[in-house]
Amino acid sequence: MYAALRRGTIVVWIACSAVRAVPAQAGTEELLARAAADLTAGRFAAAEIVYRELAARQPGLIDAHRGLSRALAAQQRRSEAAAVLGGLGEGLLGAGRHAAAAEVLGEAAELAAADPRLQALLGKARLFAQSPQAAIAPLERARELGDASLLTRLYLAAALWESGRPEAAERLYRELVAGAAGPFAAVHQLGRLLLWQGRFAEAAPLLERAAAERPAAADVRFDLAQALAGAGELDGALAAYRRTVELSPGHYKAFYGLARVLARLGGQDAAAREALATYQRLYAAEQEATRRENLERARLDRGWKAIEDGAYREAIGLFERLGASPEALAGTAAAWTLLGDPARAAEHLERAVALAPEREDLRRLLAEARLAAGGDT
Amino acid sequence: MVRLALVGLVLAAPPAGDDPCATPRFTETAADAGVVFTHDPGSRGEYHLPESMGAGLAWLDYDGDGWSDLYAVQSGPFPGGGEPGRLWRNLGTGDDGRATFEDVTERALPDAGGYGQGALAADLDGDGWTDLYLTRFGPDAFLRNRGDGTFEDATAAFGLGLPGWSSSAAAADADGDGELDLYVTRYLVYDPSEELFCGDLERGLRRFCDPVLFAGAEDRFFVNRGGRFEDATAAAGLAGAAGKGLGVVFTDLDGDRRPDLYVANDLTPNFLFRNLGRRFEDVSLFSGAAANREGAFEAGMGIAVGDVDGDGDPDLAVTNFDVETNTLYLNLGSMQFEDVSARSGFGTPSFNLLGFGVALADFDRDGGLDAWVANGHIFEHPPRENVTHAQRDLLLLGDGRGGFRERRCPWLEERPLVGRGLAVADYDRDGDADVAIVNNGGPLQLWRNDAEAGGWLAVEAESVGTTVDVVDAGGRRRRRWVTAGDSYQSTSERRPLFGLGASSPAAVEVAWPDGRRTRLQGLRPSPGGSGDRGAGLAMRFR
Numbered sequence: 050m051y052a053a054l055r056r057g058t059i060v061v062w063i064a065c066s067a068v069r070a071v072p073a074q075a076g077t078e079e080l081l082a083r084a085a086a087d088l089t090a091g092r093f094a095a096a097e098i099v100y101r102e103l104a105a106r107q108p109g110l111i112d113a114h115r116g117l118s119r120a121l122a123a124q125q126r127r128s129e130a131a132a133v134l135g136g137l138g139e140g141l142l143g144a145g146r147h148a149a150a151a152e153v154l155g156e157a158a159e160l161a162a163a164d165p166r167l168q169a170l171l172g173k174a175r176l177f178a179q180s181p182q183a184a185i186a187p188l189e190r191a192r193e194l195g196d197a198s199l200l201t202r203l204y205l206a207a208a209l210w211e212s213g214r215p216e217a218a219e220r221l222y223r224e225l226v227a228g229a230a231g232p233f234a235a236v237h238q239l240g241r242l243l244l245w246q247g248r249f250a251e252a253a254p255l256l257e258r259a260a261a262e263r264p265a266a267a268d269v270r271f272d273l274a275q276a277l278a279g280a281g282e283l284d285g286a287l288a289a290y291r292r293t294v295e296l297s298p299g300h301y302k303a304f305y306g307l308a309r310v311l312a313r314l315g316g317q318d319a320a321a322r323e324a325l326a327t328y329q330r331l332y333a334a335e336q337e338a339t340r341r342e343n344l345e346r347a348r349l350d351r352g353w354k355a356i357e358d359g360a361y362r363e364a365i366g367l368f369e370r371l372g373a374s375p376e377a378l379a380g381t382a383a384a385w386t387l388l389g390d391p392a393r394a395a396e397h398l399e400r401a402v403a404l405a406p407e408r409e410d411l412r413r414l415l416a417e418a419r420l421a422a423g424g425d426t
Numbered sequence: 427m428v429r430l431a432l433v434g435l436v437l438a439a440p441p442a443g444d445d446p447c448a449t450p451r452f453t454e455t456a457a458d459a460g461v462v463f464t465h466d467p468g469s470r471g472e473y474h475l476p477e478s479m480g481a482g483l484a485w486l487d488y489d490g491d492g493w494s495d496l497y498a499v500q501s502g503p504f505p506g507g508g509e510p511g512r513l514w515r516n517l518g519t520g521d522d523g524r525a526t527f528e529d530v531t532e533r534a535l536p537d538a539g540g541y542g543q544g545a546l547a548a549d550l551d552g553d554g555w556t557d558l559y560l561t562r563f564g565p566d567a568f569l570r571n572r573g574d575g576t577f578e579d580a581t582a583a584f585g586l587g588l589p590g591w592s593s594s595a596a597a598a599d600a601d602g603d604g605e606l607d608l609y610v611t612r613y614l615v616y617d618p619s620e621e622l623f624c625g626d627l628e629r630g631l632r633r634f635c636d637p638v639l640f641a642g643a644e645d646r647f648f649v650n651r652g653g654r655f656e657d658a659t660a661a662a663g664l665a666g667a668a669g670k671g672l673g674v675v676f677t678d679l680d681g682d683r684r685p686d687l688y689v690a691n692d693l694t695p696n697f698l699f700r701n702l703g704r705r706f707e708d709v710s711l712f713s714g715a716a717a718n719r720e721g722a723f724e725a726g727m728g729i730a731v732g733d734v735d736g737d738g739d740p741d742l743a744v745t746n747f748d749v750e751t752n753t754l755y756l757n758l759g760s761m762q763f764e765d766v767s768a769r770s771g772f773g774t775p776s777f778n779l780l781g782f783g784v785a786l787a788d789f790d791r792d793g794g795l796d797a798w799v800a801n802g803h804i805f806e807h808p809p810r811e812n813v814t815h816a817q818r819d820l821l822l823l824g825d826g827r828g829g830f831r832e833r834r835c836p837w838l839e840e841r842p843l844v845g846r847g848l849a850v851a852d853y854d855r856d857g858d859a860d861v862a863i864v865n866n867g868g869p870l871q872l873w874r875n876d877a878e879a880g881g882w883l884a885v886e887a888e889s890v891g892t893t894v895d896v897v898d899a900g901g902r903r904r905r906r907w908v909t910a911g912d913s914y915q916s917t918s919e920r921r922p923l924f925g926l927g928a929s930s931p932a933a934v935e936v937a938w939p940d941g942r943r944t945r946l947q948g949l950r951p952s953p954g955g956s957g958d959r960g961a962g963l964a965m966r967f968r
Binding site for chain 1: 636719720722762766768774811
């Protein structure tokens with residue numbers, strides 16, 4: 050069951066965010082193989098039935114959706130095929146799997162090139178997958194096909210900015226903010242773009258407008274403070290930084306800005322030092338949390354890499370050295386399963402479930418391990 | 427030793443035509459000049475972080491013939507390293523005006539290999555000959571110049587040999603006793619045996635781990651006690667400076683004639699230590715140069731120092747990660763700095779680039795400092811689509827008033843590499859700044875500057891801590907600071923070189939580290955002079 054580790058081939062939604070290995074349901078691989086054989090042999094309707102069943106059972110099983118789409122396309126049902134991939138892509142996007150979403154939506158958009166919604170989704174997925182340059186074409190195509198939505202234009206402007214064309218992004222934002230009733234997001238983003246370019250005096254009124262519209266948004270207030278400080282309007286900047294830290298007491302960058310403005314205003318050394326001390330404390334805490342999280346992830350991934358390489362006993366050693374965290378125990382269980390010892394896998398999963406009883410994924414793994422070991426689920 | 431020689435003064439040549447890429451115009455000439463070198467990171471598929479850091483280089487006149495020689499650091503194999511880098515002797519220019527080099531590694535350098543990172547060239551033992559301090563993953567090394575064309579491994583004899591992971595080093599007479607002291611930036615506490623996998627398992631992409639996973643190693647400050655170095659980190663008030671340092675410069679930032687320290691740290695606050703005489707005061711956060719305008723601590727890599735806005739004090743340029751942009755801190759006086767990266771045009775061109783080595787020099791000889799940044803990503807597959815591993819370098823032309831504009835030319839972009847250490851020197855002594863770059867896992871590049879326009883003036887004032895002012899007829903003053911160690915793990919030539927544009931210099935003023943001052947007036951170009959091409963005026967003081 051842990052053959053599901055070949056991520057990108059067989060993935061259950063929860064696998065991305067929680068445990069690195071989550072078993073597909075029994076028989077999944079056999080069914081996939083059978084459907085693929087049907088597809089290759091030209092038995093498209095038969096393949097469609099199997100893939101549809103698999104996709105219904107496991108909405109996150111990418112290969113099932115892809116296979117279904119191919120089976121449909123082979124039967125000249127291209128719009129249905131595109132819809133299958135479109136749905137999958139949207140789901141992947143919602144789950145934060147941007148690169149996989151971009152890949153699937155790219156296939157969908159090829160099947161239905163005149164569908165503005167698919168083009169827009171593809172552009173969004175590419176933008177979120179840090180491919181802003183590649184996002185521009187589908188977003189522009191969506192607009193040509195009649196997509197006049199604000200979101201598509203905002204994504205396009207963001208893609209232009211991130212791909213190194215800030216002038217084009219600015220033009221688009223300016224189109225959107227023209228008039229007093231320009232949408233908040235466009236006003237804010239244009240303000241941020243000008244701020245990024247060091248055009249503080251131009252950015253400030255836009256960010257004033259955005260802050261007036263979202264008075265409780267700390268990040269907007271912080272951007273405004275930055276613009277005012279850059280433009281030399283120190284009293285306004287001071288007020289905006291103070292409001293930012295009221296709205297978000299953990300906003301360490303705002304404490305830094307506050308300290309700098311206090312220092313520039315002069316005569317407020319004690320207040321400036323206090324703000325700097327807060328800044329340092331908050332920043333250090335965030336850094337330490339990030340360090341721990343990343344280090345644990347890297348250590349766990351070393352174990353999963355060993356599993357991918359087939360070095361199951363090495364993986365067990367690596368996971369065991371990490372102590373008794375639910376993730377490490379699940380990794381050890383995966384390795385024991387692959388070594389053909391579901392009983393020991395179940396033993397580790399029991400400990401994992403005891404540590405994290407709220408984890409549905411672990412309970413499912415435990416049930417399957419017990420079943421495989423011939424015990425009671 | 428205090429030495430001054432005004433070795434070149436050439437007044438304005440006719441400006442180039444309409445081609446914006448004509449001035450400055452560089453030609454990559456490493457092979458033609460006889461400088462053939464490929465850096466080896468020693469990668470064996472385990473993605474050890476030191477393999478991503480590349481190496482530096484140093485310009486030094488090791489044989490005292492007046493021509494800048496070149497030393498390049500070698501790294502791999504990891505972790506023990508191999509050869510002790512390579513040294514090329516500058517043979518000077520031939521009839522065609524082109525300088526060539528001879529590889530003298532075998533006869534000049536001792537067998538003192540290690541996994542190299544950086545090189546500081548400075549006369550650390552005070553005998554008049556430039557030595558090499560080599561930073562490493564593993565014990566650092568001190569190669570003493572014996573003055574006979576060879577170096578000896580004098581690490582132990584001088585009390586050096588710092589273990590762990592060092593990156594950049596800089597030297598200056600910090601305590602005013604006439605001897606060069608040493609600051610060594612240290613990167614991470616890194617254990618190669620730690621079992622980690624960083625990257626994207628789903629896509630099968632392994633990457634170097636983020637430095638945020640590791641604790642920073644503490645920088646070290648060594649005081650020179652007559653040829654033996656003593657660790658004075660704590661005594662000087664520098665204990666606990668563990669900021670994951672990658673770049674360092676030692677220069678007088680507040681005009682009190684004492685060299686201050688500025689350190690570029692990776693994702694932690696950059697350090698700014700004010701020199702109080704025998705101790706340093708940490709003014710990092712209050713100075714405004716510890717973080718960017720937003721208050722974010724960036725991935726500081728390299729540092730260049732220079733007066734980019736012509737107000738007479740040194741400003742600071744720091745290279746960073748992509749998306750962050752490089753940062754330019756203008757010196758406001760009284761140890762206050764302002765991040766002007768966006769409005770100056772210095773930062774935004776680097777949005778999709780990852781900068782390491784950096785130099786401020788007047789490449790086009792128009793009187794304003796320009797910048798060259800060596801770029802190259804850490805990751806073979808950077809997460810952002812329009813960011814690549816090998817990258818083009820960045821050439822920014824300065825207007826002398828703090829503004830920069832990128833100059834994009836085909837010759838600069840035709841062969842992107844993974845740039846790391848960068849250092850400048852007028853190695854062919856034709857009055858313009860040339861550039862050498864060590865690329866991680868790639869060839870060393872030697873960019874010869876063939877500037878045609880603008881006059882120039884070179885002042886040989888090699889004492890670290892010297893400032894040189896050139897004053898034009900209108901009273902406008904341009905200043906250079908003589909430093910040892912800057913950029914990223916590198917050392918540039920110390921001879922201050924001024925582009926004059928169309929102006930005529932009325933005087934040169936030199937303030938020596940020991941407090942003496944020299945003023946030269948009535949400067950006129952004359953034929954000959956220290957082997958320089960064209961007209962020049964040669965004056966030498968000892």
